[in-house]
Amino acid sequence: MPGMTGVGGPSRRDVLRSAAAATGAAFLTRCGRPSGPRPNILLVMTDDQQYGQMGCAGHPLLQTPSMDRLAAEGTRFSNALCTNSLCAPGRATVLTGCYSHVHGIRGNSEKADAIEEIDASLPTFPQLLQEAGYRTGLVGKWHLRQQPRGFDIWKVLPGQGVYFDPDFIIGGETVKQSGYATDITTDFALDFLRTAGPEPFCLLYQHKAPHRPFTPAPRHAGLYDGVDWPKPPSYNDDYATRQVASEAEDMRFEISLAGDYPDLPAGLGPAQRREWIFQRFVKDHHRAVHGVDENLGHVLDYLDSSGLAEDTVVLYTTDNGYFLGEHGWYDKRFMYEPALRIPLLVRYPRLSRAGQVEGRPVLNTDIAPTLLDLAGVRVPEGMQGRSVRPLLEGAPPDDWRTSTFYSYYENSWAFREMAREQMTDPSFQFWTPHRVGPHRGLRTDRYKLIEFYGEGDYWELFDLKEDPHELRNLYEEPGHGQLVEELRAELLRLREQYGERG
Numbered sequence: 101m102p103g104m105t106g107v108g109g110p111s112r113r114d115v116l117r118s119a120a121a122a123t124g125a126a127f128l129t130r131c132g133r134p135s136g137p138r139p140n141i142l143l144v145m146t147d148d149q150q151y152g153q154m155g156c157a158g159h160p161l162l163q164t165p166s167m168d169r170l171a172a173e174g175t176r177f178s179n180a181l182c183t184n185s186l187c188a189p190g191r192a193t194v195l196t197g198c199y200s201h202v203h204g205i206r207g208n209s210e211k212a213d214a215i216e217e218i219d220a221s222l223p224t225f226p227q228l229l230q231e232a233g234y235r236t237g238l239v240g241k242w243h244l245r246q247q248p249r250g251f252d253i254w255k256v257l258p259g260q261g262v263y264f265d266p267d268f269i270i271g272g273e274t275v276k277q278s279g280y281a282t283d284i285t286t287d288f289a290l291d292f293l294r295t296a297g298p299e300p301f302c303l304l305y306q307h308k309a310p311h312r313p314f315t316p317a318p319r320h321a322g323l324y325d326g327v328d329w330p331k332p333p334s335y336n337d338d339y340a341t342r343q344v345a346s347e348a349e350d351m352r353f354e355i356s357l358a359g360d361y362p363d364l365p366a367g368l369g370p371a372q373r374r375e376w377i378f379q380r381f382v383k384d385h386h387r388a389v390h391g392v393d394e395n396l397g398h399v400l401d402y403l404d405s406s407g408l409a410e411d412t413v414v415l416y417t418t419d420n421g422y423f424l425g426e427h428g429w430y431d432k433r434f435m436y437e438p439a440l441r442i443p444l445l446v447r448y449p450r451l452s453r454a455g456q457v458e459g460r461p462v463l464n465t466d467i468a469p470t471l472l473d474l475a476g477v478r479v480p481e482g483m484q485g486r487s488v489r490p491l492l493e494g495a496p497p498d499d500w501r502t503s504t505f506y507s508y509y510e511n512s513w514a515f516r517e518m519a520r521e522q523m524t525d526p527s528f529q530f531w532t533p534h535r536v537g538p539h540r541g542l543r544t545d546r547y548k549l550i551e552f553y554g555e556g557d558y559w560e561l562f563d564l565k566e567d568p569h570e571l572r573n574l575y576e577e578p579g580h581g582q583l584v585e586e587l588r589a590e591l592l593r594l595r596e597q598y599g600e601r602g
């Protein structure tokens with residue numbers, strides 16, 4: 101498959117040299133057609149947004165006029181997936197176009213048995229755009245341990261950052277800002293856009309919201325008051341056929357989030373307490389998304405008023421999906437649909453047909469190659485995703501992928517053993533965050549196969565057509581032997597294609 105060459109590929113020097121050479125031809129597409137000026141790039145990223153949290157995706161209550169506008173004027177990808185549902189790995193994948201085992205960031209944990217920095221030999225798309233003459237900027241959430249590279253200007257929250265009066269790292273100095281993080285990040289984005297020069301720009305506009313502690317702006321704190329927020333269909337999952345899920349106690353919001361709310365009323369029974377926490381966290385999460393949408397509107401308005409909109413690619417996404425009560429959970433990690441799928445909108449008026457909904461499977465590895473392709477910059481062979489440009493153009497190639505690969509690495513058995521050895525209090529029941537061990541899997545248009553390999557070997561098989569909420573594991577049920585065999589062979593093929601071993 102073109103553009104999917106797995107591990108290896110050219111050195112960074114080769115990549116940069118070829119990118120620089122491509123700059124001279126940037127006004128021609130790969131077909132040699134004049135493509136007009138090189139487009140500006142605006143990447144908008146939230147933190148922990150569910151794929152359905154957009155009015156344009158059919159959400160019954162949440163109003164997102166700005167996201168809806170991008171969808172109406174561009175393409176909404178209704179089947180976009182992340183490749184490792186976790187923050188830092190997702191961000192590194194968007195930057196490099198590679199899976200976690202290639203870019204090196206497999207988990208979030210400081211002590212995880214994994215490399216914690218992006219492989220320095222891998223080019224990132226902002227770096228390649230900078231080499232190609234773009235003015236590059238980064239504002240808001242960064243969440244990677246190494247300093248940003250490839251940016252002319254960057255203003256980032258340290259680590260997770262905070263919602264109110266946050267510190268920002270600006271020019272190497274930590275500077276306290278006054279206000280709400282989503283608003284401040286937007287002000288920085290507008291500052292960058294207003295000082296645009298004659299060269300094209302690439303701006304990464306990345307929000308902390310709606311990440312835990314799901315905190316809306318004060319002006320949105322009363323949204324949905326009085327609304328009885330509907331429960332997702334898998335809310336009362338009994339995990340009857342899914343052992344690993346049944347053991348993931350810290351994923352259950354009524355257990356893990358109770359401590360986040362000092363105003364949780366005392367004296368509630370278990371069912372009332374669960375209901376209170378659900379209503380509170382889900383509404384706050386949506387309120388924080390509402391703040392992102394409102395701020396996005398200011399940026400889109402500026403692109404319009406400044407005459408930049410026509411020549412700017414706006415790509416909207418998040419770093420990973422999220423559970424909002426599905427399976428009784430919050431958080432992400434598991435390869436189940438709410439955490440696996442991500443919102444993805446692309447608007448580029450010179451290329452994309454307005455109001456298009458594209459259902460072919462696309463991955464967050466595709467973002468870097470897509471943006472480079474649209475900018476006329478050669479996509480390095482080592483990038484594992486594929487440009488979605490033909491899908492934007494409404495001309496899908498016959499060989500577009502039909503199965504997708506996912507791999508999550510945190511909480512390996514070796515890491516847990518290491519952590520246990522470091523414990524000084526033998527009565528302390530150690531378990532790493534959320535009790536979700538490593539697993540990998542594949543998804544086709546109908547089936548999903550998951551292999552949990554942290555402790556022994558445990559498999560799950562779902563028929564997404566008959567069981568879209570993934571409540572019934574078919575793996576051990578009779579009559580699926582041939583299907584399991586075929587899917588296991590396909591999983592092995594994908595692992596070999598992407599160079600995942602171990």
Ligand SMILES: [Ca+2]
Nearest residue numbers: 147148187419
């Ligand atoms: Ca995240």
